[in-house]
Amino acid sequence: AQSVSQHNHHVILSEAASLELGCNYSYGGTVNLFWYVQYPGQHLQLLLKYFSGDPLVKGIKGFEAEFIKSKFSFNLRKPSVQWSDTAEYFCAVSFSGSARQLTFGSGTQLTVLP
Amino acid sequence: ETGVTQSPTHLIKTRGQQVTLRCSSQSGHNTVSWYQQALGQGPQFIFQYYREEENGRGNFPPRFSGLQFPNYSSELNVNALELDDSALYLCASSQPPGTGDADTQYFGPGTRLTVL
Numbered sequence: 466a467q468s469v470s471q472h473n474h475h476v477i478l479s480e481a482a483s484l485e486l487g488c489n490y491s492y493g494g495t496v497n498l499f500w501y502v503q504y505p506g507q508h509l510q511l512l513l514k515y516f517s518g519d520p521l522v523k524g525i526k527g528f529e530a531e532f533i534k535s536k537f538s539f540n541l542r543k544p545s546v547q548w549s550d551t552a553e554y555f556c557a558v559s560f561s562g563s564a565r566q567l568t569f570g571s572g573t574q575l576t577v578l579p
Numbered sequence: 580e581t582g583v584t585q586s587p588t589h590l591i592k593t594r595g596q597q598v599t600l601r602c603s604s605q606s607g608h609n610t611v612s613w614y615q616q617a618l619g620q621g622p623q624f625i626f627q628y629y630r631e632e633e634n635g636r637g638n639f640p641p642r643f644s645g646l647q648f649p650n651y652s653s654e655l656n657v658n659a660l661e662l663d664d665s666a667l668y669l670c671a672s673s674q675p676p677g678t679g680d681a682d683t684q685y686f687g688p689g690t691r692l693t694v695l
Contacts, residue, residue: 497682501686509686510686514683555621557621559682565610565612565635565673565684566612566624566627566635567614567622567624568624569614569621569622570621571619572621
């Protein structure tokens with residue numbers, strides 16, 4: 466079965482530090498890739514997505530992600546985090562032929578210290 | 580534009596009971612997917628509805644069932660509730676297949692179900 470792994474369960478950073486959250490998936494076929502964010506008390510919001518084309522995608526709030534097909538990875542990055550980025554981040558993948566269902570990683574809790 | 584809405588916000592049931600959760604899709608979206616998010620985990624796909632029919636199902640038993648109505652709203656029904664069914668239930672909607680953003684799902688706030 467296809468799976469998605471997020472190896473960092475909890476990341477703690479100081480404001481202005483750089484962020485990189487890892488995401489790997491297990492599937493050799495065509496995929497659509499997503500990062501969602503869940504701020505405290507709020508619902509899941511789409512940060513960015515990759516379907517095809519330029520493997521470096523930019524999302525909202527200064528986030529970006531790079532798709533590396535050979536490594537089955539879609540890591541999320543932000544050059545300088547802010548306290549307001551404190552949230553849980555989920556990587557999600559839809560696999561070809563899966564009726565567009567999303568398979569999520571277990572999430573990474575990011576805490577940014579002021 | 581109204582986003583995805585879900586009701587109720589919270590629900591407490593006892594083991595063995597049945598529950599119905601409701602979802603209204605975002606305007607222009609005719610596909611609805613349901614997910615279960617247990618505490619500390621990522622959402623898990625339950626099933627998807629398109630044109631009032633089930634269009635894909637995850638690894639959930641038959642006591643999890645659903646409906647989609649002509650206005651694209653949807654219900655999730657769970658029979659014979661078990662303690663492990665305690666979770667946040669998320670509904671997501673997406674545009675019709677073949678449209679530009681059809682593969683993107685937009686989530687509602689969820690229903691927090693507690694089974695005692």
